Amino acid sequence: MLRLPQIIRNLFLRIQGLFGVLFGSFFNAVGNLFGFFAKLFGFTSSGYFLESDQAQAIKQASAKQPIETNQDNTAKIPTTNRRRSNAKIDDYYLNMARDVKKN
Incomplete structure (x- = not known):
């Protein structure tokens, strides 16, 4: 960046x-004066800009319609995918660790 x-x-x-320090109190x-008049x-x-209570009650009643839920009676069987144990690879790493430990 240039100087x-x-x-x-x-x-x-x-x-x-x-200016923020000098005029902050002003x-x-x-702001306090306008806040007082507000x-x-x-x-x-919070309710100043909202509609009347009657209009809100109509909207709330129409939104509270019952929701039907269907229950699934089928048994859920958990599926697990097991990996084959790689005994040869495991033995290889265990033997390598033993060799490193010996040295």
Whole structure:
């Protein structure tokens, strides 16, 4: 990276940090003021933008239709695939380990 763009980027980051510290309390005060009026007029309640209770009850009743489940009475037999034991290969590695241990 060239030196001049790096210096300019760092300068802007430091200016942004300075404004964040200097004006942070001001922005917090303004946010608290707007928050007070939002609570006063009821904009923070979760049901403000929802439909009326009657419309919600209709939707909930139509969504609660019973679901039929069919039970499967067939016995489930677990299948296992066993590998053949490779005794020759196992013996080879065991013998090699014994030889290494001896030396």
